[in-house]
Amino acid sequence: MIPPVVRVSRLAVGPSGAMAGERAIPEETPVAIVHNGSTYAVMMATPGDLEDFGYGFSLTEGVIGQLSDVETVETLEFDHEDGVVGVEIRLWINAERAGQMVARRRQIAGPTGCGLCGVESLELAVKPARAVGEGRRFTAADVSRAIAALPPAQTLNHQTRAVHAAAFWEPGAGLVAVREDVGRHNALDKLVGHLLREGHAAGGGIVLLTSRVSIEMVQKTAMLGASVLVAVSAPTALAVRTAEAAGITLAAIARDDGFEVFTHPHRIALDGAEKERAAHVG
Template identity: 85%
Template sequence: MIAPVARVSRLAVTPSGATVGERAIPEETPVAIVHNGSTYAVMMATPADLEDFGYGFSLTEGVIDSLADVQSIETLEFEDEAGVLGVEVRLWLDEARAGQMVARRRQIAGPTGCGLCGVESLELAVKPARTVADGARFTATEISRAVASLPPAQVLNHQTRAVHAAAFWEPAAGLVAVREDVGRHNALDKLVGHLVREGHAAGGGVVLLTSRVSIEMVQKTAMLGASVLVAVSAPTALALRTAEKAGITLVAIARDDGFEVFTHPHRIVLDGAEKERIAHVG
């Protein structure tokens, strides 16, 4: 198995001098998602939790609607002539879903190398997110607890200081799951795949991100069915508009000293003192 972390030699230079030693760094591996023998996408990813990644990516991209669409899944490592390691995550879909996948791929006008081309592809890039159910409400204290619980659970990041995390938190259970990856989208896809494979409903918890919030992160959260998304960094304007339309409460810039609520604030319950401060500012 390809290890998710490598140890490399390095020369550390500081004002007090230079020292030779080692540092742990994350592995970055090409991972191909293959549906019924056809490569759908290739991403650079951390080689860990790749079956979760295969399911989660297929779900958030709309290739499948549920695990029932997948007949089997396997991961295979390979090495090319240049010695570059990679992984294929192979999913075999039922015939009906495979036919729909082929039709969907035909909407992408142009080769993969040129990115998204044509009107159809632009529409796919900014497609509306799925509307979520109302879901649970959370106190400001609970949001702060959720944010504080994530850093200690970031095992790969503790070693490397170079990977993103996506997690799911519930008031009663705390952190239900954490997934890490060099790619923020990959980390969220891995989390989605894990929760769906476990049959864990998302309406009663909070999705946590260590990254900024772009439209794709909102779209993927909506596909999971979570109604509250909390991130340590800022959102884009398009992500806010998408979250507003999807019914998602988007909380961002969540740090030790507080957070900011941008959409659907009714799910964040404030205590009396916080309400008074809002009234005073107003």
């Protein structure tokens, strides 16, 4: 098994001179998502929680719609002559869903092979996110508690200070799951896959991100079915428009002293002092 963290030699240089030593850094590995024997995509990812990654990526890409669409899954490692170790996540999709998958592959075969190659590629890149259900409401204190719980749970980041995290938080339960990866999209896909495999509905909790919020993060959150997304960093303008259209409450720039709500604020209940401040700003 490929370790997710590797210790390497390094030379630390500072005002007082140079000092030899070691540093823990995250591993980055090519990971192929293979559906029924055909490679769908190859991603660079941290080699951990890879079955979660396979399920989550397949769901957020629309290849599967539910857990039962996958009949079996296996993860295989391959050594290449140049020393690079690669991984294949092989998912076998049932016959009914596989027929839909073949039609979809025919539709996206051009765009996936040649980057931005025309109007169809651009439309696929900015496709609307799936509309989410109403979900539940949270207090501002809930959001603050959720964000505060995330840093202590980032075990890989404690070692490397170089990976992203995606987590799911619920009132009463706290952090249900945390997944980390060198890629922010991968971390979210791993979280989605974990919740899917556990049969854990997302409408009653908050998706947490340590990264900025781009359109893909909103699209993936929508595919999960979560109605509230909170991030430490800022969103893009397109992400805000996409969250608005999908019905997702998007809060970002979440810090110890507060956060900013960009869309559908009705799901976050404010106390009296917060309401007064909001009215003053308005």
